[in-house]
Amino acid sequence: MNKITIYIADDHSLFREGLKMLLSNLAYIGEIYEAENGRQFTEGLKSRVADIALLDIEMPEMNGIEAAKLARKICPGIKIIALSMYSDENYYLSMIEAGACGFLLKNSSFQEVEKAITDVYNDKSYISIEILNNILKHPAKTSGSLIEDLSERETEILLLICKGFTNNEIAEKLNLSKRTVDKHRENLLLKTQSKNTANLVIFTIKNGLLKI
Amino acid sequence: MNKITIYIADDHSLFREGLKMLLSNLAYIGEIYEAENGRQFTEGLKSRVADIALLDIEMPEMNGIEAAKLARKICPGIKIIALSMYSDENYYLSMIEAGACGFLLKNSSFQEVEKAITDVYNDKSYISIEILNNILKHPAKTSGSLIEDLSERETEILLLICKGFTNNEIAEKLNLSKRTVDKHRENLLLKTQSKNTANLVIFTIKNGLLKI
DNA sequence: GCTGAAATACGTTTTTATACGTAGCGGTTT
DNA sequence: AAACCGCTACGTATAAAAACGTATTTCAGC
Numbered sequence: 001m002n003k004i005t006i007y008i009a010d011d012h013s014l015f016r017e018g019l020k021m022l023l024s025n026l027a028y029i030g031e032i033y034e035a036e037n038g039r040q041f042t043e044g045l046k047s048r049v050a051d052i053a054l055l056d057i058e059m060p061e062m063n064g065i066e067a068a069k070l071a072r073k074i075c076p077g078i079k080i081i082a083l084s085m086y087s088d089e090n091y092y093l094s095m096i097e098a099g100a101c102g103f104l105l106k107n108s109s110f111q112e113v114e115k116a117i118t119d120v121y122n123d124k125s126y127i128s129i130e131i132l133n134n135i136l137k138h139p140a141k142t143s144g145s146l147i148e149d150l151s152e153r154e155t156e157i158l159l160l161i162c163k164g165f166t167n168n169e170i171a172e173k174l175n176l177s178k179r180t181v182d183k184h185r186e187n188l189l190l191k192t193q194s195k196n197t198a199n200l201v202i203f204t205i206k207n208g209l210l211k212i
Numbered sequence: 213m214n215k216i217t218i219y220i221a222d223d224h225s226l227f228r229e230g231l232k233m234l235l236s237n238l239a240y241i242g243e244i245y246e247a248e249n250g251r252q253f254t255e256g257l258k259s260r261v262a263d264i265a266l267l268d269i270e271m272p273e274m275n276g277i278e279a280a281k282l283a284r285k286i287c288p289g290i291k292i293i294a295l296s297m298y299s300d301e302n303y304y305l306s307m308i309e310a311g312a313c314g315f316l317l318k319n320s321s322f323q324e325v326e327k328a329i330t331d332v333y334n335d336k337s338y339i340s341i342e343i344l345n346n347i348l349k350h351p352a353k354t355s356g357s358l359i360e361d362l363s364e365r366e367t368e369i370l371l372l373i374c375k376g377f378t379n380n381e382i383a384e385k386l387n388l389s390k391r392t393v394d395k396h397r398e399n400l401l402l403k404t405q406s407k408n409t410a411n412l413v414i415f416t417i418k419n420g421l422l423k424i
Numbered sequence: 425g426c427t428g429a430a431a432t433a434c435g436t437t438t439t440t441a442t443a444c445g446t447a448g449c450g451g452t453t454t
Numbered sequence: 455a456a457a458c459c460g461c462t463a464c465g466t467a468t469a470a471a472a473a474c475g476t477a478t479t480t481c482a483g484c
Contacts, residue, residue, distance in 0.1 A: 012297070012318040014325065018230015025233070036319075085224075086424055106224040107248075113226065151460060164411040166440065180462055186442070196470085197441075199376040201413040202424055212298055212414055363430060378470065392432055398472070408440085409471075425484105432479075440471065446464080453458075 003030030004121055007050035009041035009067060010083065011059045015106075019054070022110050029117075038062025042070045050078060052117055055100075057084045057091055058208035065091075068098035079120045086206055087131050102126040150191060155209060157184045162201045162210050215242030216333055219262035221253035221279060222295065223271045227318075231266070234322050241329075250274025254282045262290060264329055267312075269296045269303055270420035277303075280310035291332045298418055299343050314338040362403060367421060369396045374413045374422050 006023060010016045016034050023029045033048055035041035039061040041053070053071060057064035068080045081102030082095040092103055101124075102116045108128050116126035150158065160170045167185060171178040189195070192203045204210040218235060222228045228246050235241045245260055247253035251273040253265070265283060269276035280292045293314030294307040304315055313336075314328045320340050328338040362370065372382045379397060383390040401407070404415045416422040 012227075013321050014316075014318050015224075015227050015230060017322045018227060018232075018234050020230075021233045021237070022230050104226075106226050109225050110229045153461065162410050162414065164407050164414075166408070168440085176461090177463055179464055182441080183463075184461085186444095189442075195376050195442095196378070197409045198374050198413050201410050202374065202376075205417060206424060212418060365431065380470080388431090389433055391434055394471080395433075396431085398474095401472075407472090427482100427484080429482085430480085433477080435475080436473100437475105438471100438473080440469100442469070443467080445466085447462100449460105449462080451459085451461105454456085 004028055004052060004117065005031045005033075005050045006117070007033045007035065007041060007044070007048070007053040007078075009035040009038060009053065009059065009064070010056040011036050012056075019113075022113075026114065038064060038067030038070075041067055042074060045071055045074045045078070049075065052079045052081060052120060054081050054083055054113075057082055057095070058086075058206075060208075060211055063208045065094045065098050068095060068100055072099045081116050081120055081126070087128075091206075092127075092131060103131055104128045105130055150188070154184055154188055154191070157181060158188055158200065158204055159210060161185065161188070161197065162204050216240055216264060216329065217243045217245075217262045218329070219245045219247065219253060219256070219260070219265040219290075221247040221250060221265065221271065221276070222268040223248050224268075231325075234325075238326065250276060250279030250282075253279055254286060257283055257286045257290070261287065264291045264293060264332060266293050266295055266325075269294055269307070270298075270418075272420075272423055275420040277306045277310050280307060280312055284311045293328050293332055293338070299340075303418070304339075304343060315343055316340045317342055362400070366396055366400055366403070369393060370400055370412065370416055371422060373397065373400070373409065374416050 006029060008016050008019055010019075013036065016036070020032050020034065023032055033044060033050060035044055037059045038055070041055070042062070055064040055067055059067070064082055068082070071078055071080065079102070080098075080100040081104060082091070082100045083104050083106060084091050085106045087105055095103060102120045103126070104112060104116055105128050108130070112128060119126040156174070157170055160173065165173070167181040168178050170176075171181045174181075188200060192200060194200045194203055205212060218241060220228050220231055222231075225248065228248070232244050232246065235244055245256060245262060247256055249271045250267070253267070254274070267276040267279055271279070276294055280294070283290055283292065291314070292310075292312040293316060294303070294312045295316050295318060296303050297318045299317055307315060314332045315338070316324060316328055317340050320342070324340060331338040368386070369382055372385065377385065379393040380390050382388075383393045400412060404412060406412045406415055417424060
């Protein structure tokens with residue numbers, strides 16, 4: 001049996017190094033590559049081949065969801081395991097759409113990671129138990145992800161909202177009418193299925209758009 | 213030279229295991245204990261002795277700041293190194309007050325961790341470079357931390373605010389007058405030095421009060 | 425018994441946010 | 455050419471939040 005080649009993408013260097021060390025002790029793991037964000041990972045994939053990618057979802061530059069989609073274009077055979085801090089249903093759905101076949105939480109044990117890797121390598125899929133519970137608790141949502149269909153302008157305004165600027169301040173900063181920013185904010189609430197500012201901020205953080 | 217005993221407290225099992233593995237490869241590191249939150253860590257300290265504690269700040273049950281204070285009561289000789297995801301000035305100040313002598317970010321390298329451990333063990337203090345930069349960028353704040361002086365009621369209401377409830381809804385839920393909740397919210401903005409709801413939510417997450 | 429902090433509650437005012445509507449302009453896709 | 459989408463902008467209305475103030479009760483610590 002060939003050794004399994006792994007590509008780790010995570011913006012926390014210490015986490016990455018630790019995971020690499022743990023994996024390198026397994027006999028059936030071969031080369032382990034690292035990247036600190038989605039962009040670096042997908043660039044790296046152009047000149048390297050990996051069997052399995054362990055992708056953090058919350059990353060700067062390019063998040064795990066975008067990275068997974070791109071990775072499967074660059075390297076169709078690659079198996080993707082998502083690694084998230086949060087047990088969020090939308091994440092799960094987005095990652096499935098993006099082509100992931102495994103989903104782990106950062107507070108799962110290394111044993112779970114091992115299981116996920118061997119399962120996925122053998123064309124099975126693996127979902128962490130906590131996530132399964134979470135999905136079963138909540139009834140199925142109508143559709144997939146939300147994070148992708150925000151426009152650039154909306155994302156820009158969303159970030160300013162999260163930083164505590166009022167619509168007036170945002171309008172001034174971006175040279176827009178206050179009423180325009182009002183409208184963008186309204187659309188943001190709709191698209192993110194948020195009820196108010198607090199929900200909006202949580203959404204932004206959960207989706208890795210705001211690095212705090 | 214005696215080997216250094218380490219106590220790791222972090223709620224992400226995978227991170228903990230990785231860090232433990234990295235540390236266990238160092239010749240001068242002896243026993244490594246683990247805890248998944250501040251409570252478990254301080255309980256463990258009653259029957260164990262450690263030279264250095266690596267404390268995550270954002271933890272459920274009991275955060276790193278509280279844990280550090282308590283740890284130094286239980287085991288006055290212990291050296292504390294804080295480990296945070298965020299490069300936040302208030303964190304730094306709170307941890308210094310709580311008796312920490314090292315401060316690392318989770319995206320620092322393992323080399324930095326090694327340096328921090330040896331420095332701290334030799335009665336020096338260690339601060340990650342990113343944090344130093346961050347502190348130098350911003351002028352010194354008047355005083356120390358903020359997280360501790362929230363009352364139970366305030367914390368309760370803060371969490372409900374972050375979940376997206378309006379003052380009216382919170383009042384109903386807690387059987388209070390809407391005006392009372394108004395007042396609590398006002399005090400929360402004051403105490404956390406926030407300008408509005410968005411700032412409040414960020415504060416809550418940064419201080420580990422809200423697990424998302 | 426006094427003091428202070430926390431929790432409760434109310435009044436008033438201004439500023440923001442939320443919610444519903446409409447609509448023109450510039451670009452891309454079909 | 456028509457259809458669609460993103461961005462812009464406005465009108466109106468209500469709800470909520472923010473910014474001042476005051477005041478009572480209760481409970482812990484001195």
